Each structure stands twice: as C-alpha cells, then as structure tokens.
Amino acid sequence: xxxxxxxxxxxxxxxxxxxxxxxxxxxxxxxxxxxxxxxxxxxxxxxxxxxxxxxxxxxxxxxxxxxxxxxxxxxxxxxxxxxxxxxxxxxxxxxxxxxxxxxxxxxxxxxxxxxxxxxxxxxxxxxxxxxxxxxxxxxxxxxxxxxxxxxxxxx
Numbered sequence: 001x002x003x004x005x006x007x008x009x010x011x012x013x014x015x016x017x018x019x020x021x022x023x024x025x026x027x028x029x030x031x032x033x034x035x036x037x038x039x040x041x042x043x044x045x046x047x048x049x050x051x052x053x054x055x056x057x058x059x060x061x062x063x064x065x066x067x068x069x070x071x072x073x074x075x076x077x078x079x080x081x082x083x084x085x086x087x088x089x090x091x092x093x094x095x096x097x098x099x100x101x102x103x104x105x106x107x108x109x110x111x112x113x114x115x116x117x118x119x120x121x122x123x124x125x126x127x128x129x130x131x132x133x134x135x136x137x138x139x140x141x142x143x144x145x146x147x148x149x150x151x152x153x154x155x
Contacts, residue, residue: 021057024125027112028093034063035088058124066118080111 024030037060070076083104087094094105119125 020055021123022054023057023123027116027119027125030063030119030125031084031088031112032091034060035085035091039089056124058122062122062124066115066122070114070118075114076111080107080114083107084111 024033033056041060067076067081071081083094087104087108094101094108096102096105116125116128120127
C-alpha cells in the first residue's frame, strides 16, 4: 500500500465522520428547514442529499410522506396543514399572546405534537426528555399540551 492510498483513506475516514447525519434538536427547526427546502424546490432548485452545511437524516420528501400518512389517518386536519404552511413560510411560530394568533398557536402546537412520535421514531428529530413538555409558570409546572391553562397562576 503506497503513501498516496494511505492519505486518501485517512481523508476518506475524516470525511465519513463529518458526514454523519445530525437529527434536528427541535421540531420547529425541522419544520422551518422543510418549508425552506420546499420553497427552494418550487423556485426551481434541485435537492441533492447531503449538499447542505449539516447532513440531515431525511430529505424533504420524507417529511411530505409523514404528513400525508398522518393526514390520511385523520391525525392531521386541513386546518393544521394550513397553519403549518402559513407560519412556516413566515419562519415564525404563531404568537400565543396575540389574540388573532391564539387559535393558530393551538393548531400549530397540536400538529407538531402529533408529528413528534413519528419523527422521533424515524430519527429525524432527537427524542425529547419528558421534562421538555413542561413549562414553568410562576413556579408551577404545567403541560405544554394544555394551552387553555397557560398563564394561569397557581393559587
């Protein structure tokens, strides 16, 4: 084995380590990445696997398949998809403090929570610890999936 082959193998090993897939830390990050990829595709860009700065464990079409499956199983409704698309294009989640966005915020969070188990099972997003589903309001931990109780102070 000559020195050139050894150097190529070393470079190949380093490249292989750098190319390891990195799952998304947050489901919102995954959604905004997906929307940006879809917008680029609609504008004529071609998606090449692994061409981004960070290699992801999925392609945009994988997210579409997950959405389609959840929609066909009636886990996601048309309202969920419309809210996800609208706020995804804005690259900003709905603001629960704005009256006009309160329903959209509920639908946004409900849709993402319904997608979470599938995305975690496929390794697209990191598995979240149970405590990540709780927020603290005035020293009282409340489940984030009960939006009607948000902002209610413990008495």
